[in-house]
Amino acid sequence: MHTKIFSATTIGVDAYIVDVEVDIAFGMVNFFIVGLPDAAIKESRQRIQTALKNCGIRFPERRITVNLAPADLKKEGTIFDLPIAIGILQASQLLSIPADFLQDTIFLGELSLDGSIKPMKGALAIAYDAQRLGKKRIILPLENAQEAAFIKSIEVIGVSNLVELIAFLRHEQPLAATKHRAPVTPPSLYDIDFSQVKGQENAKRALLISATGNHNILFIGSPGAGKTMLARRLTTIMPAMTFDETLAASKVYSISGKLQGKSLISERPFRAPHHTISQAGLVGGGSFPQPGEISLAHHGILFLDELTEFKRTTLEALRQPLEGKHVCIARAHQSITFPASFLLVAAFNPCPCGFYGDKKRECTCSQLQVHRYLEKISGPLLDRIDLQIHVPSIDYDVVKDKKQTTSSADLKILVDKAVIIQQKRFKNDTQRNATMTPDQIEQHCKLTDLAEALIKKVFDQLHLSMRGYHKMLKVSRTIADLAGDDIIDVPHLQEALMYRSIDHYFERKRL
Ligand SMILES: [Zn+2]
Incomplete structure (x- = not known):
């Protein structure tokens, strides 16, 4: 038979x-x-x-x-x-x-x-x-x-x-078909909140811009300044996942066997792999290729703390997925693609001892050590990070301050408003300012005359690359959206210029 x-x-x-x-x-x-x-x-x-x-x-x-x-x-x-x-x-x-x-x-x-x-x-x-x-x-x-x-x-x-x-x-015992139960969503999905972070209002502002326009972000700061604490809270202010995003993220967890019991990934994933992770662990691999951390972070956040400690080759492998939003793993017979559209949050100390530029502690590194250290960060990777911000260590007064600080709920309202503006602009539920093409930048980043004059001056003085110029316009676009302004003006541009800490460093060196 x-x-x-x-x-x-x-x-x-x-x-x-x-x-x-x-x-x-x-x-x-x-x-x-x-x-x-x-x-x-x-x-x-x-x-x-x-x-x-x-x-x-x-x-x-x-x-x-x-x-x-x-x-x-x-x-x-x-x-x-x-x-x-x-x-x-x-x-x-x-x-x-x-x-x-x-x-x-x-x-x-x-x-x-x-x-x-x-x-x-x-x-x-x-x-x-x-x-x-x-x-x-x-x-x-x-x-x-x-x-x-x-x-x-x-x-x-x-x-x-x-x-x-x-x-x-054998028709001896019926088995009912399974009906999907919607995941029970508690009023607050997270037990973490921005109100738990004292001070650091500048960093919170940068994260607000990041969540709104989906801009990759880099924190530079001394140990203990709260970089990790800030990064973890970014998920609390990001827009809710759409149906398609939930499905796409859940599929990755399903094939990794990481859904078990849970029916879906309905909260944006937050993945924080340690710097000792292998390249296969980060981007995916194996003889039966499995998704890596970047795919488990699909439609969520990939947090790389102590960025300078990662192997350079491991970080280089991030370039293609950062650009293409997916990763291809080549095998003898075929190449396998996993989705990898994630928001990158990276953090590192400004120098080997960690206190370069710190107000309270003295840096014990030589200039040469600082240079060598910063050069560990690859230029092409840095190019794909729109926002760079210095996170200073905070004072005792701020720690003891009982006054309410900005909460996740406050920020989420602002994000949601500006997301609606972007959905209308791109006639698309998921596109954000960070992924504008050069044509879209041309079309959607109109400047006032004064702003135009300012960007011309900056372009010439800093010898901005085309990529650097586009990055600045995209960030300015998001800042203007948060303010509810159609046209990008001088204050929006000035703020965008502040988020270039590391670029400034390299530009100063080049000049
Ligand atoms: Zn140092």
Whole structure:
């Protein structure tokens, strides 16, 4: 007897159908699987045989051949356990599932030795593509049913063990399709708030601009000035995620197996990898490529503290994703793409000892040491950071000050207002000023005569590059949006000029 069951796998964030063909014939008793990597086959055979036995099913004493097709599609072994087991039962007539049901259904799941079905990676990504792949139904581990059920166009049936599934397929016990429950959103999503940060009003202002126009930002300051504390609070003022952003971010977590239990990523992710992270860990990699931190930060924030401590090659790998909003991982047979549209927040000390330019502590570094240290930051990376701000250490008086400071709620109101202006401008829910093309800058960054004169002076005096010039206009645009002004004026431009601490340093050096 011969039968075909459908399963699926993911490459990048896209799903592909895998045909599981099972043939049972007379002849020498044996169990072959072809189409999987060798190590996975051995383990898979053992798991399926033991799981069936432990569910009280006698493993057919026949010659069993299983083929996973297409052969050239790279497959990770474990999620095919369930379709293979069902295929064996169907081919040996222990099940008689109607042909149209099989045709419309994707089976997914790894078996435990006792027949229970373990959670999997990529359920949301597969559910998302299922309809396009011509399927109507997914049978998958119960733990992943909620995430898959976010996709309304497909019937999702979650199962916790093989016995339960067999009873369902024999019409002995019903299994209800899973309905998606909206994630319960508490009134305040975060237990952190900008009001907890004393002083640092300039840095908060810079973060307000960053959240509004989606501008990458760099903090330079002494240890203990509160750079990390500030960065973490940026998520509290960013615009709420749109439906598409939630879906896209959740797919990345789904294929990384990091959703488990949670049905969706509905708050903007905040990722803060340590500076010892490998390049593969940061941008993605591995033999079955997995998303890196930059993709886990998709539609959220990537915070790189102690930027100068990261390996230079690791930071260089950020250039392409910062520009293209996705990352390509090349492998022998194909290249895999993961989304990586993140807001970069970086921080570093101004010199090796950390106190260069500090009002209270003296820097013990030589000029040469300071130069060498700052040169660790690559120019091209710096080019992609619109806002640079010095975060000074704060005085005792400020720490003890009981007076209310700006809260996240105060700032969020301003962000939301200016985001609406941008949505109208770009006729697009998600584009922000930071990603304006040169044509859009030309069209949307109108200047008053005085502002025009000022930018001309700055351009000539500082020998601004085209990129530097565009960066300044984009930041000015956001500042004007926050003020509700159509045309960019001198104060907007002057403020934008303040956010060039590091550029100033390099320009001074060049002159
Ligand atoms: Zn120093």
